[in-house]
Amino acid sequence: MLKKNHCPICQSSSLSDVLKRSSIPVYQNVLINNFEAARQIPRGDLEILECKECGFVYNSVFDTNKVVYGSDYENTQSYSTYFNSYLDELVETLVTQKGVSNLNVVEVGCGKGGFLKKIVEAGNNYGYGFDPSYIGPEVDCGGKLRFEKKLYNEESASFKADVVLCRHVIEHISEPVILLKSIRKALVHSPQARVFFETPCVDWIFENKVMFDFFYEHCSYFNEKSISKAFEFAGFEVVSIDRIFNGQYMWLEARPVEDNRELKNLSYTKYVDPRGLGFSKNEFEWKRKALEQVSIYSLGGKVALWGAGAKGVTFLNLIDPGVEYIDCVIDVNPNKVGNYIPGTGHEIIGIESLDNREFSTIIITNSNYLDEIKKIVQQKILNINLVDIETWSAQQE
Ligand SMILES: [Zn+2]
Numbered sequence: 001m002l003k004k005n006h007c008p009i010c011q012s013s014s015l016s017d018v019l020k021r022s023s024i025p026v027y028q029n030v031l032i033n034n035f036e037a038a039r040q041i042p043r044g045d046l047e048i049l050e051c052k053e054c055g056f057v058y059n060s061v062f063d064t065n066k067v068v069y070g071s072d073y074e075n076t077q078s079y080s081t082y083f084n085s086y087l088d089e090l091v092e093t094l095v096t097q098k099g100v101s102n103l104n105v106v107e108v109g110c111g112k113g114g115f116l117k118k119i120v121e122a123g124n125n126y127g128y129g130f131d132p133s134y135i136g137p138e139v140d141c142g143g144k145l146r147f148e149k150k151l152y153n154e155e156s157a158s159f160k161a162d163v164v165l166c167r168h169v170i171e172h173i174s175e176p177v178i179l180l181k182s183i184r185k186a187l188v189h190s191p192q193a194r195v196f197f198e199t200p201c202v203d204w205i206f207e208n209k210v211m212f213d214f215f216y217e218h219c220s221y222f223n224e225k226s227i228s229k230a231f232e233f234a235g236f237e238v239v240s241i242d243r244i245f246n247g248q249y250m251w252l253e254a255r256p257v258e259d260n261r262e263l264k265n266l267s268y269t270k271y272v273d274p275r276g277l278g279f280s281k282n283e284f285e286w287k288r289k290a291l292e293q294v295s296i297y298s299l300g301g302k303v304a305l306w307g308a309g310a311k312g313v314t315f316l317n318l319i320d321p322g323v324e325y326i327d328c329v330i331d332v333n334p335n336k337v338g339n340y341i342p343g344t345g346h347e348i349i350g351i352e353s354l355d356n357r358e359f360s361t362i363i364i365t366n367s368n369y370l371d372e373i374k375k376i377v378q379q380k381i382l383n384i385n386l387v388d389i390e391t392w393s394a395q396q397e
Contacts, residue, residue, distance in 0.1 A: 001044075004060045007051035008175055008220070009230050018048035018057060018276035019214060019283055024317060025343035026066045026216045028310035029075040031335065035347075038340035042066060044216050050276045056226035057202045057276060062174050062219035069133045069172075075309065078114055079333045082372040086245060087115060094163075094196070095123040098253075103162035104128065108152045108183060109169035112136060113145070116165070120145045128159060154185035161190045167198040170227075171218045180234030187256050195236065197252045199227065204247045206275040208390065211283045212314035212365065223275075227252055246368055290319050290389070294363070297387065298325040301360025305329045306373055308336045308348045311365040315389070317343045330354065330362065351376055361385045 006013050023043045032038040047061045077083040094100040101123035107116040110129030113136065120127040120141050127145040130152040138147055148156075152164075164183060173179045187193045202221035205213040214221075222230070227250065228238045236254040244251045297303045305312050308331040320326045321344050328347040331337065337350040349357070354377070362377070364370055367390040377384055 001061045001063050003047065004058070004062075004174075007054060007056055008058060009056040009177060009226055009233065010051060010054040012051050012053040014052040015049040015060075016052055016274045016277060017280070018050050019046065019280045020048070021046040021214075024216055025313070027073075027342050028215050028217050028313040029073055030342055031072045031074050031339045032342060033339050035340050035345040038342055038345040041342045043343075046214060046216065048214055048221075048276070048279075050274045051226070052274055054226045054229045055223050055275070056229070057221035057223075058174070059216070059219040062216070064174055067172070067217060071133060071135050073133060074333070074335050076112060076114065076333055076335065077309070080369060080372060082369050087118065090244075090251075091115075091118045091122050094119065098194070098196075100163050101125060104160055105163045105165060106130065106152060106156075106159060106161045106186075108164060108166040110134065110147070113140070113147060115167065117141065117145060119165070125163075128161075130156070151182070152186050153182040154188070156186045157188045157190075159186070159190075161187060161193045164193055164195045166196070168200075170197060170230075171199050171220050171222070174219045176220050176222075176230045177233050180230055180236065184235040184256055191256055193256060194239075195254045195256070197227070197254070198244070198249055199252075200248060201243060201250045203275060204243070206279070209279075209282050209286065210311075210390065211286050212311050212318060215310050215314040217310060222250065224250065248368070287318060290315075293387075294319055294325045297361040297363070297385070300385075302327045302358060303361045303363065304349075304357070304359045305346070305363045305365065307331060307365045307369065308333070308339075308341060309365075313341055313343065315363075315365055316341055316346055320344060320346070326363070327357070327359070354380055354382060359384050361387055363387045363389055365389055 022045045025041045026044045044063055044066050045061050046059050049060045050057045103125050105119055105125045106128045108130055110116050110131045113129045116127040116129045119125055129147045132150055134147050134149050170176050199222055203223045224241050231238050231254045237257045239253040242251045303326050305326050308329045323344055323346055328349050329341055331348050336348050339348050362384050364373055367388045370388055
């Protein structure tokens with residue numbers, strides 16, 4: 001794989017190293033129903049670079065051909081009550097504060113369409129979900145919700161869009177400006193459209209030293225500055241950027257501007273302070289400490305990990321690739337139960353199996369879910385030690 005030595009956003013060749021990992025699973029959220037297949041998953045490398053000019057962070061050796069999102073891709077998070085109420089709040093904000101009601105709403109990369117359905121129902125909107133990997137009925141909500149099994153681009157310009165939503169897509173795209181330009185072209189007849197994007201914030205990852213938030217599926221990592229640049233280069237004006245989900249995600253609002261704006265008008269200041277410097281050294285230390293902790297917990301009894309999402313999958317591949325210390329993974333998404341973790345082959349079990357597995361410790365990869373998990377464990381009257389690795393990584397300071 002040829003290394004990309006120019007920033008995909010601003011084309012600068014002034015780049016600094018963040019971290020390298022070799023032979024990691026290319027998928028984190030794919031369903032694999034047997035151990036051997038999970039161990040034999042295709043692999044790729046991470047060589048994460050940070051642009052010193054715009055702050056964009058990306059995997060310079062990402063191979064687009066290795067990652068194809070098909071029907072076995074499963075990242076539905078709404079089975080979690082915490083995440084579901086987070087989505088409801090987002091919908092509420094859009095409908096009541098942003099006035100997204102009685103409008104034509106397009107969602108780019110709508111997945112199974114759950115979020116768009118909420119928007120249609122809560123705001124009496126018309127919804128158009130675009131996703132090449134969509135499976136399900138073409139029409140829902142009595143005709144108010146339609147799905148198109150294709151990309152949203154200039155060929156979609158005949159749709160009059162008032163609002164375009166795109167959640168957790170752009171971090172999977174190696175050339176984000178090209179994606180944004182194709183959305184811009186789709187809006188050629190909708191100059192008044194408002195565009196909302198949600199993506200993880202790489203500054204949160206750096207600030208909290210969350211090593212397992214770098215993985216193959218995410219080839220592009222943004223902060224406020226780099227995402228603004230990407231939108232400006234594609235012909236949008238950024239209206240606002242907020243940090244949401246306790247700082248882990250950014251929520252951006254933009255609107256299209258004339259294509260022929262000159263680049264010199266862009267608000268451009270040099271970025272001189274790379275945030276990811278020394279991250280590799282941090283990773284080395286963190287891994288050593290994490291291994292030590294996990295082996296201590298395993299001496300006290302059976303250890304499980306909560307959450308078979310990308311964070312959990314990456315954690316296991318870094319810390320327990322041989323299934324030595326962690327027995328299995330618990331997930332509330334019934335579609336994941338009975339499958340195996342890509343790369344390591346840890347079994348995924350449901351919460352109904354908690355009672356008879358006799359765990360002494362459960363490791364939690366995202367502290368946003370801590371209260372929800374505590375409640376589940378308390379209701380079952382189980383005496384289990386819950387360990388939040390985000391705090392534990394912070395405690396290493
Ligand atoms: Zn750049």
